[in-house]
Amino acid sequence: MKTPMGVFQIKNISNNKVLIDNSIDMVSKWNRHKMELKFGNHRNNNLQKDWNEYGADNFVFEVLSELKKKDEENINYQKELKILQEFVIEELNIENTY
Template structure:
């Protein structure tokens, strides 16, 4: 990649609008749901599936279910998108609040 192209790609990446929100990963066999929050909702599924495929996801229950049932028995769903907050602590507090709401509503586990 040429230097100009690399610089343009880096600038575009830094200036992209973050999509924040709450998501769920569901096991179709057991019916279990895991609820998480992310400041990069558009890329979180890829990151989750990568760590699960390699067997090193930090949520042991989710990793165990993945290992027992296989990737084809899991779904990813975006539950809610949130407005982007400039202040980090406000953003983080809002994400935590909404994740707790969805966990209680769906009876899901934290990721």
């Protein structure tokens, strides 16, 4: 089973702040973010503060762009995802970030 890779956001629907991130396995990365937030030790202190204040129900996970696996070998997907993330931030004019 292939796991989706791409760029996603964690959005606080109360204040519209977002954390933009990317991963070759978005499901696992989202689960890691949720666990860190749940246990109160997320590396982004501002996101953690808002999570504690607003609660988990005020946050949504949204895929912004998926990157499809290519048939070519030796592709640096980490680098491709970083470029895609920068493009998405610029294209969507995202400013209200954590």
